Amino acid sequence: MAASAEENSEDLQTWPKFVLFGDSITQLAFCDGGWGAALQHVLQRKCDVVCRGLSGYTTAWGKLVLPQVINKHNATDVVLVTIFFGANDASLKEMSPKHVPLDNYKTNLRDMLEYLQQLGLGPDQVILITPPALDEQAWQKHCQGMGSSINRLNEVTGQYAKACWEVAEERKVTCVDLWTAMQKEKDWQRFLEDGLHLSRKGNQFLAQHLVPLAQEGTNHLPIIFPLSEDVDPYQPEEALLHKTEAKED
Amino acid sequence: MAASAEENSEDLQTWPKFVLFGDSITQLAFCDGGWGAALQHVLQRKCDVVCRGLSGYTTAWGKLVLPQVINKHNATDVVLVTIFFGANDASLKEMSPKHVPLDNYKTNLRDMLEYLQQLGLGPDQVILITPPALDEQAWQKHCQGMGSSINRLNEVTGQYAKACWEVAEERKVTCVDLWTAMQKEKDWQRFLEDGLHLSRKGNQFLAQHLVPLAQEGTNHLPIIFPLSEDVDPYQPEEALLHKTEAKED
Numbered sequence: 001m002a003a004s005a006e007e008n009s010e011d012l013q014t015w016p017k018f019v020l021f022g023d024s025i026t027q028l029a030f031c032d033g034g035w036g037a038a039l040q041h042v043l044q045r046k047c048d049v050v051c052r053g054l055s056g057y058t059t060a061w062g063k064l065v066l067p068q069v070i071n072k073h074n075a076t077d078v079v080l081v082t083i084f085f086g087a088n089d090a091s092l093k094e095m096s097p098k099h100v101p102l103d104n105y106k107t108n109l110r111d112m113l114e115y116l117q118q119l120g121l122g123p124d125q126v127i128l129i130t131p132p133a134l135d136e137q138a139w140q141k142h143c144q145g146m147g148s149s150i151n152r153l154n155e156v157t158g159q160y161a162k163a164c165w166e167v168a169e170e171r172k173v174t175c176v177d178l179w180t181a182m183q184k185e186k187d188w189q190r191f192l193e194d195g196l197h198l199s200r201k202g203n204q205f206l207a208q209h210l211v212p213l214a215q216e217g218t219n220h221l222p223i224i225f226p227l228s229e230d231v232d233p234y235q236p237e238e239a240l241l242h243k244t245e246a247k248e249d
Numbered sequence: 250m251a252a253s254a255e256e257n258s259e260d261l262q263t264w265p266k267f268v269l270f271g272d273s274i275t276q277l278a279f280c281d282g283g284w285g286a287a288l289q290h291v292l293q294r295k296c297d298v299v300c301r302g303l304s305g306y307t308t309a310w311g312k313l314v315l316p317q318v319i320n321k322h323n324a325t326d327v328v329l330v331t332i333f334f335g336a337n338d339a340s341l342k343e344m345s346p347k348h349v350p351l352d353n354y355k356t357n358l359r360d361m362l363e364y365l366q367q368l369g370l371g372p373d374q375v376i377l378i379t380p381p382a383l384d385e386q387a388w389q390k391h392c393q394g395m396g397s398s399i400n401r402l403n404e405v406t407g408q409y410a411k412a413c414w415e416v417a418e419e420r421k422v423t424c425v426d427l428w429t430a431m432q433k434e435k436d437w438q439r440f441l442e443d444g445l446h447l448s449r450k451g452n453q454f455l456a457q458h459l460v461p462l463a464q465e466g467t468n469h470l471p472i473i474f475p476l477s478e479d480v481d482p483y484q485p486e487e488a489l490l491h492k493t494e495a496k497e498d
Contacts, residue, residue, distance in 0.1 A: 013317040015299075030289040030298075037286035040279040040300065048299055049279075050264075051289065056477025064489040065474055068262040097482035225314055228305025233346040240313040 022084030026053025059108030086131030130161035139195030271333030275302025308357030335380030379410035388444030
């Protein structure tokens with residue numbers, strides 16, 4: 001082999017990271033037709049789409065773990081971040097100890113934005129996503145199957161969506177208001193799997209909103225490694241043994 | 250916010266990486282229903298599935314860039330690697346300057362395995378994948394559309410698949426013989442999009458072979474961040490401010 005493990009060991013090609021941070025709707029983003037996978041497909045050879053979705057987590061928990069997800073050791077590699085919480089925060093107070101009061105939800109989102117800003121991430125590098133609309137009929141059925149009463153209401157989730165939108169406005173951060181966007185569509189319940197989590201169609205619907213934002217937020221990034229047509233098959237070393245950044249000089 | 254950017258900055262939670270290294274069939278692994286996305290879905294909160302697919306690349310080019318993909322700086326984070334080349338190597342000599350002679354293809358695969366071994370990756374951490382079967386009729390049509398004659402043949406690709414399998418046997422590395430597995434199935438041509446690249450069904454077929462291997466290769470890995478049910482909602486700090494590794498002590 002031309003290059004041994006030792007010789008080329010300094011030349012790691014760093015790939016920017018697009019971090020998806022949120023609850024189960026983020027954790028499931030690479031399901032069949034998933035919105036995370038759609039982003040990774042569109043951003044191929046531009047950046048890694050990194051899934052940091054944590055089922056059952058709220059903004060209160062998210063802000064505790066965020067410094068373990070992004071901190072000074074990796075912040076310069078982060079090109080974009082989605083913050084997508086609220087579906088659990090909006091659990092009814094009397095039904096779940098996970099309930100996060102509306103004001104705290106806003107404060108938690110603000111804290112996370114501020115923390116990312118401290119790390120050098122500009123407001124144009126963050127996308128807030130509101131919780132999706134809740135199909136109460138389907139979710140009630142799901143809850144009944146689990147032996148409990150319905151623990152969320154669409155109107156309450158809507159308050160969290162509005163709060164998320166307000167924080168985004170206040171901090172000049174882009175917001176995908178999924179709750180509102182969904183309900184503008186005919187038969188929006190088809191976007192949900194069990195009334196709460198996104199179905200294949202719901203994943204695609206969210207991807208439609210995120211893909212243009214992701215493209216906009218990454219259009220300054222170079223394609224990593226030379227394109228096949230830019231490699232001379234008779235002298236591939238010339239193109240391939242120089243890193244992308246170096247090639248741009 | 251409880252933790253400032255400074256306070257917690259040492260506590261980055263490292264996620265193991267499953268690196269998919271190959272040509273366009275790897276680059277496209279996060280398409281709708283893609284095999285890379287399927288792996289990421291199954292391995293949620295265990296590791297990042299990292300796409301290092303490079304359209305049009307051969308083993309000759311792959312071995313040149315591999316030290317920029319994995320080297321001493323990141324090798325300890327790598328839990329699994331797929332090496333999936335051959336579809337371009339098997340281009341007919343008289344039809345493409347990218348053609349890699351069969352013996353060179355074997356040498357290149359051996360070199361890559363040896364390089365990874367030098368970095369401390371055991372043979373159980375690498376999965377070789379043979380090129381898929383070629384649907385000559387569909388690929389000819391595609392080539393005609395591009396104004397050229399057919400530049401690959403299924404039988405020739407089969408020789409590369411056999412060579413890949415032999416290298417895997419020799420080096421005690423697991424091999425998914427996609428070329429052979431596909432042709433055991435009825436109407437295997439449905440696994441291909443254009444005669445060469447995997448269709449949605451082909452992506453799923455490959456995923457079916459890889460998922461059990463990925464699970465086996467990662468079953469020693471802990472779930473990253475505490476599961477929701479292991480977090481006390483009244484004292485979440487206790488569970489969430491300790492990293493996964495620490496929790497296992």
